[in-house]
Amino acid sequence: MPQLNPDPWFAILTFSWLIFLIIIPTKTLNHIMPNELTPVSAEKHKTESWDWPW
Template sequence: MPQLIPSPWFLIMLLTWTVILTTMLLKTSLYEPTNNTPPKPKQAQHNSWDWPW
């Protein structure tokens, strides 16, 4: 019954996926997005004016 004795590649694959998933989980859970957008410029104040005539 060869199904009861898996080849060592199954264990290697299982350990590899465990390491990859754990690494990705830690990277995504500890990720803090940075806000590098420059601040909005202040709008120049325009005084109202009338036509000269």
């Protein structure tokens, strides 16, 4: 019975896991943040209270 021969199926399993673990994450991580982040200044903005007219 050919289903009991593990040689081709084990190779297919290992190559598919190599693709899932090595190739696909590197391709997807390149698209997550294509632009570099610029740091935001840490200065606090002045907030003024607003008196309601009623």
